[in-house]
Amino acid sequence: MDLLTNSDIAELLATASESAKQPLQKALRRASRKAFLWPEEAAHIVQEGRSLEELAGIGPSLNRIIRRWIQDPPDIPKLPEIRTGFLTSVRAREILEAKPSWLRDVKGDLQMHTLWSDGTASIQEMAQAAVERGYEYIAITDHAKGLKIAGGIDESQLDTQAEEIAQVNAAMASTAKPFRVLRSIELNLNPSGAGDMEPAALSRLNLVLGCFHSALRKKEDQTERYLAALRNPDLQILGHPRGRIYNFRLGLSADWRRVFDLAADLDKAVEIDSYPDRQDLSGDLIKLAVKAGCRISIGTDSHGPSQLRFMEFGLASALSAGVKLDRILNFMTADELLGWVASVRQRSTRRPAA
Ligand SMILES: [Zn+2]
Structure with missing residues (x-):
């Protein structure tokens, strides 16, 4: 099974924020933006047994939520246009590996x-x-x-x-x-x-x-x-x-x-x-x-x-x-x-x- 990418996680966070109550809603929305800047795939961090709290925008409750997604990946909804076509930092670096x-x-x-x-x-x-x-x-x-x-x-x-x-x-x-x-x-x-x-x-x-x-x-x-x-x-x-x-x-x-x-x-x-x-x-x-x-x-x-x-x-x-x-x-x-x-x-x- 494919691992969730940071881009998938950003979308799950953004989608979850739409039905969440404050203050969780704000935290989810913020983390969805921050996921584009994370220096490595969150899924790798989980595989290595590290805490996601080392990533920007992630505290104990989001750590638990994202960990669950990574272990049992939900379907990724189709991206709405307002969130389509954004590269994550990890993806940008992968692309640039072709032309260092x-x-x-x-x-x-x-x-x-x-x-x-x-x-x-x-x-x-x-x-x-x-x-x-x-x-x-x-x-x-x-x-x-x-x-x-x-x-x-x-x-x-x-x-x-x-x-x-x-x-x-x-x-x-x-x-x-x-x-x-x-x-x-x-x-x-x-x-x-x-x-x-x-x-x-x-x-x-x-x-x-x-x-x-x-x-x-x-x-x-x-x-x-x-x-x-x-x-x-x-x-x-x-x-x-x-x-x-x-x-x-x-x-x-x-x-x-x-x-x-x-x-x-x-x-x-x-x-x-x-x-x-x-x-x-x-x-x-x-x-x-x-x-x-x-x-x-x-x-x-x-x-x-x-x-x-x-x-x-x-x-x-x-x-x-x-x-x-x-x-x-x-x-x-x-x-x-x-x-x-x-x-x-x-x-x-x-x-x-x-
Ligand atoms: Zn300007």
Whole structure:
């Protein structure tokens, strides 16, 4: 008989939470999310006679419940869409075993937050953690001013942040391997694809990521907002495109073929946000993006140094969806990346022939 995987256990926990009373309901729901981060299969832990309480989100009562499931596996219900298409950490690592060079050769991470908005660490701390992972660069993408709830920053704060980034870069200039902190931002796009910052401030950044954070529960087709966002001359990367969140929000729907075709035409990138609860783009959409030939950017959406490891989710999604390495921004050198941004910017400002 097949052992239950952490993905099966996550689903059983989520399903059980739907009929449980508080406080168990909350614990089940939380553990269902945490299961995606467990470093090894819970079934192996049980086989080895260890306690599941060493796993995040598991106390004595969940230990008993999950142990029973592992010993006498119930049927796994069909996954509802809101929980479909999420890799566990264990599964992501298995996928990456087929191409160990990917984890070794990835040169940078293109989405993360710091104390400047809603992150928990300084730019210096994020940079240090990235150096320890062997990266050559990171992009700092704190939230822009329109997203007040996440401590979004305005144009003058962005300028002040530039000074701090310059200091960090100067301090790191003498390290053995070259490392650069790139200036970026998570531009907040309104549903018509417009950003919330002055274009002049954005043009001084090394690259610009733009994301939707509002009207994310619309049921109708949203193709037009994606096309408008991609045509926005200020951004080069469309971040967490669907806006989905595990067991919380389905995200938007669109004619993705048209969206990715336009991204390919403009040579812009669509993101795989590797935050475990997001994994957005999801595998099915990454495959469509591959077909259209558009570029892929991988960002962990880290809010602290320990989350940089979420890179494994994005790399595994890309690998299993058949993305070629030369389509992924994160395998470019910093100079190649900046060269690409320059060419996209040039293309975006060129007016169409009359
Ligand atoms: Zn965001």
